[in-house]
Amino acid sequence: MQENDPNIRWVDESPLSARERLYLPLFFEGLTTTLRHLGRSLAGKVVTVSYPDQEPKIDAPLIYRGVHRLNRDEQGRVKCVACFLCATACPAHCIDIVAAESPWPDREKYPESFTIDELRCIYCGMCEEACPVDAIELTSLYNLTGRSREEMIFDKEKLLSVYDQTKDKEPMRSQRQSTGSYAAEHNRK
Amino acid sequence: MPIVYIDDKEVHLQQHERLNGIQAAARAGVQIPYYCWHPGLSVVASCRMCLVECGKRDPQTGQISMLPKLVPACQTPATDGTVFLTNSDRVREARAMVEEDLLLRHPIDCPICDKAGECRLQDYHFLHGRGQRRADIKPFTSRKRSLGPTITLFVDRCIMCSRCVRFCREIAGTSELMVVNRGAHEEIDVFPGFPLSNKLAGNVVDLCPVGALADKDFLYRQRVWYLKSHPHVCAGCSTGCSIYVDQNQDRIWRLRPRENPHVNQWWMCDEGRYGWKYVHDPNRITAPCRRQEGQLKCIDWDTVWADLETQLPSVGGWTAVLSPFQTVEEAYLLAELVRSVDPDATIAVGPIPSQGRDERFPNGFTIRAEKCPNRIGVQTLAGQLQGELLSWEELKSRWKSQPPEGGLWIAGGYPASPWQSDDVEVARRARLLVVQELFPSALGAVADYRLPAAAFVEREGSYVNVHHRLQVFQWAIRPPRGVYHDGHIYWKLLGRPGLYRSAPVLQEVAERFLAFAAAKGEIPDVGVDLRIVQLAEPAETVMTSINSA
Numbered sequence: 001m002q003e004n005d006p007n008i009r010w011v012d013e014s015p016l017s018a019r020e021r022l023y024l025p026l027f028f029e030g031l032t033t034t035l036r037h038l039g040r041s042l043a044g045k046v047v048t049v050s051y052p053d054q055e056p057k058i059d060a061p062l063i064y065r066g067v068h069r070l071n072r073d074e075q076g077r078v079k080c081v082a083c084f085l086c087a088t089a090c091p092a093h094c095i096d097i098v099a100a101e102s103p104w105p106d107r108e109k110y111p112e113s114f115t116i117d118e119l120r121c122i123y124c125g126m127c128e129e130a131c132p133v134d135a136i137e138l139t140s141l142y143n144l145t146g147r148s149r150e151e152m153i154f155d156k157e158k159l160l161s162v163y164d165q166t167k168d169k170e171p172m173r174s175q176r177q178s179t180g181s182y183a184a185e186h187n188r189k
Numbered sequence: 190m191p192i193v194y195i196d197d198k199e200v201h202l203q204q205h206e207r208l209n210g211i212q213a214a215a216r217a218g219v220q221i222p223y224y225c226w227h228p229g230l231s232v233v234a235s236c237r238m239c240l241v242e243c244g245k246r247d248p249q250t251g252q253i254s255m256l257p258k259l260v261p262a263c264q265t266p267a268t269d270g271t272v273f274l275t276n277s278d279r280v281r282e283a284r285a286m287v288e289e290d291l292l293l294r295h296p297i298d299c300p301i302c303d304k305a306g307e308c309r310l311q312d313y314h315f316l317h318g319r320g321q322r323r324a325d326i327k328p329f330t331s332r333k334r335s336l337g338p339t340i341t342l343f344v345d346r347c348i349m350c351s352r353c354v355r356f357c358r359e360i361a362g363t364s365e366l367m368v369v370n371r372g373a374h375e376e377i378d379v380f381p382g383f384p385l386s387n388k389l390a391g392n393v394v395d396l397c398p399v400g401a402l403a404d405k406d407f408l409y410r411q412r413v414w415y416l417k418s419h420p421h422v423c424a425g426c427s428t429g430c431s432i433y434v435d436q437n438q439d440r441i442w443r444l445r446p447r448e449n450p451h452v453n454q455w456w457m458c459d460e461g462r463y464g465w466k467y468v469h470d471p472n473r474i475t476a477p478c479r480r481q482e483g484q485l486k487c488i489d490w491d492t493v494w495a496d497l498e499t500q501l502p503s504v505g506g507w508t509a510v511l512s513p514f515q516t517v518e519e520a521y522l523l524a525e526l527v528r529s530v531d532p533d534a535t536i537a538v539g540p541i542p543s544q545g546r547d548e549r550f551p552n553g554f555t556i557r558a559e560k561c562p563n564r565i566g567v568q569t570l571a572g573q574l575q576g577e578l579l580s581w582e583e584l585k586s587r588w589k590s591q592p593p594e595g596g597l598w599i600a601g602g603y604p605a606s607p608w609q610s611d612d613v614e615v616a617r618r619a620r621l622l623v624v625q626e627l628f629p630s631a632l633g634a635v636a637d638y639r640l641p642a643a644a645f646v647e648r649e650g651s652y653v654n655v656h657h658r659l660q661v662f663q664w665a666i667r668p669p670r671g672v673y674h675d676g677h678i679y680w681k682l683l684g685r686p687g688l689y690r691s692a693p694v695l696q697e698v699a700e701r702f703l704a705f706a707a708a709k710g711e712i713p714d715v716g717v718d719l720r721i722v723q724l725a726e727p728a729e730t731v732m733t734s735i736n737s738a
Contacts, residue, residue: 007320083300084412099409108333109301109409132300 052143061140061170065123068116068154069139069162071172077104078160079135082111086127086136094120095127114156118144134174139166191269194246195219196276202267210262210273211239219275222284222313224398225350226263229455229552230359234261236350238313240283241265242274259283281317288318291348294373295399296328302346304400306413310348336366337385339405339459340393342377347401349375353393360456362551363387377401388548388556391462392455395445406463407443419665420447420714422652424514424645425461426557427564429654431715432457434465434646434665441465441646441666449715451658458556465646467604468666473627474641475671485639490673493638497623497682501526504621506595507534510581511571512625513541513561514602514642515675516650517659517705518694520567522679523600524574529683531595536571537579538564539599540607557655561603562645566653569719573702585615592618600675601626601642608632625675643674650676650691651708653719659708660716661695 019025040046049056058064071079082099094117102110127136139162146152154162191202195217202208202216209232211221224236239262244255253272259279265271274280291310299305331345349368354377357366365385369378379385385393394404416435423430423444431449435442444465446457467473477493478485501507507527511520527534541564548556572578597619608630616622617635624636633639647668651661668674680689699709707717 005320081301082409084415085300088412088414101409106330108298108330 058140058142062176064140064142065125065138067118067139067141067144067162068121068127068159069137069166070114070156070159071135071137071163071167072160078110078114078156079133080111080114081107081133081135082109082114083132085130085132089126089130090121091124091126092120092122094118111156114159116154116159118146118152118154119149128173134172137170137173139170141166191267193267193269194272196274200267208267210241210243210260210265210267210271213267213271214241214262214273214275221262221275222309222317223263224309224348225352227352227355227396227455230352230355232264233351233355234264236348237261237287238284239263240287241280242277244272244274246270246272284313284317285319288314289323292318292322293324293326294328294345295348296331296345298329298331302343302400303403303408303413304346304397308400309398335384335405336377336379336402337390339390339463340385341403341405341408343401343403344376346399347377348399349377350398351377352396352398353377353402356389356393356396357385357387360392360550360552360554361387361389365390366393388458388460389456389550389554391459392446392457395455404443411437411442416442418445419663421646421662421665422562422654422660423457423461423464424562424652425458425464425560427559427561427655428453428555428557429562429652429658429660430457430461431660432461436646436666439666441468447714449660451715451718452654452656452660453554454552456554458554460556464604465644467627468644468646470628472629473669473672474629474633474639475669477641477671478636478639480637485634485636493640494681497638500621501596501682502530504596505531506593506620507531508537508584508593508595508597508619509534510537510539510584510597510599511567512539512600512602513564513567514645515563515567515600516648516652516691517563517566517570517698518650518691519648519675519679520563520570520600521694521698522676522683522689523598524570526679526683527596527598528574535579535584536574537581537584538567538571540581540612542603542605542607559655562654563652565655565657566651566659569653569704570698570702573704581612585612588615588618594620596621596623598623599625599632602644602648602675603627604644606630606632625678640678641668641672643668643672647672648674648676651695651712657719658716659705659712659719661691661712663691 037046073079082097084097087095087097096115097111098113099109100112102108123138125138128138141162190204193200193202193213195214196219198217200213200216202213211223211226214221221239221241223239225233226239240259241262242255243260243265244253246253248270262273292314295310299311305311328345331343333341333343336342351368354366354368358364365379365383365387366377367380369376391404394402415437417437418433418435421432421434423432430453431447433445433447435445444457444462446453446455448455476487477490479488479496507530509523509527511523524536542560543558544560546558568578597616599616601624604627606628610631613631613635616632622636623638623640624633625640625642626633627642627644646665649662649664651659653659664674676689676691695708699705704719707719707721
């Protein structure tokens, strides 16, 4: 990125208005939000979910950041092209990929092994953002448990099986309307 | 003194310097983009990326007359009064057009291209290209074919700079590569039955400014932005090429040549390029062993330190055999170690591995038959310490007539065992035999102490190549767990304070020995010629170093 790139519009921070500079008006504006929530919860409208006896309802499963999955293409092969961009973007360094020449003629590279350390992952969703081919996505599965650390290191097969489990409920990004509009729609409700 | 004008800057050249526009601009801190030009190859000016506005300043009137057309800076000599405009609107437009043309059919598969991250096309597109693609074709895949045992060509990624073709003709002299077809159908190829298999073939991958030529050994293995490059010296032969060791998490992924006009210019041979595999061999010795009841038993290092501290002085009559894989500093410390327990200790130099004959390429690049990096360094050191040079053969014949009385310390680092059966027979007669080696060998099997040795990428210090050029380097990767590099072992046994660092030891060597006097002070990246001191240094300095030695 260059600073003089014509495609970049540089915006200055707008100066503070008199009301903003006085500090207290905004302070009380924020406090009213807190008080409103307090009132609602005293009136019994906001309830804490007593997990695990009670399953929480995931309001927006398509933008929820739970367990990862590796998507399959139409022929059932792993979609991933082993470009390492998710591993590069990952701030927790939990993705480990071994790339190899792909056995299919239409693709050059594929992941020979693809493992995610689910214990190390911070579920930030950067891998999903970085992926150029919509191969890695986060699902709405949140209750992830295991008996050992080894069990929590998900390999390629396991990640593909998560896809098989969730593909009907949560379609791939490229096959649905953009998550942005989904979120907007959700907020409108 | 010729003056060249780059934009608004003046560059003063030496009287007989012959530079082109790109080099002159680099002096002024201006980078002119280029693909096809390479300082080590002939100029073809085919990529048109370095187009600049050029003119001439009249020395009398001071008037500048510009050429009507843009000229390639790589082909334009920077003579007195030449004016280059490198950032005018016309030049910028020309660069954007060249970039657009190159990217018409170049597949945009950067995420899976191994060159991404060190690709000229990528970098220049961000710097000089257009923000928007105007073409309606969007190629995404590239045809691929093998050019030889080590090289793969991604046909559609090629931008036809022809660097690889010129390299094979001018440097390797084997001319395997050629351009087939014409115009937009141009492709790089080899003639059927004549694969790209010369011993310098790996260099075409480094030369390729885009991801067209790929090394099969490195292809798909790592993304380049994971790699950390360490300047080092190749230990494949006594040429001692300057290299970069590219490692990630203490694993080497590739070696690349480092520019050094005095040693290897821009090149290195495939023998050295792929010669690092033994470093990660699982059979390497990774623990010190001691002979107990006739058997070698692994022990921990604390025991080694304690044992050797008591045993070294008690044995007496020491002989140290320096290895040509050791750095100068390590060899010096080993000599110091045995001299500290036995002031009359003998210093000899171990076997010098040799294979085949020297191979010389048309441009002068030579692969030496001597397959070790530091023969001159350790031999000079041994000669200076002892007054006469004692080779392994001489030591052996001496011992055959008169069996050794004392201890024998044999340093190692040989990738392949150089020991003959009679070597082992002679060495086992020593009262205490300490052997350092990378892989278990017949000699190590008869040792009283077998210590793991470090590979060249794990050492730090300096190597002296066949032309007496001393190059310093730092370790590139840490040795495997359980292995200490020689410097650490000797430093510890000598009881010197702190941790081993090579730089002060080299200064000590340079202070003590006249032959190493040129290594005094800061050593440049290209190394120093050890012979230079005797010619260039003022007489007093030479006299003081003689006196101090």
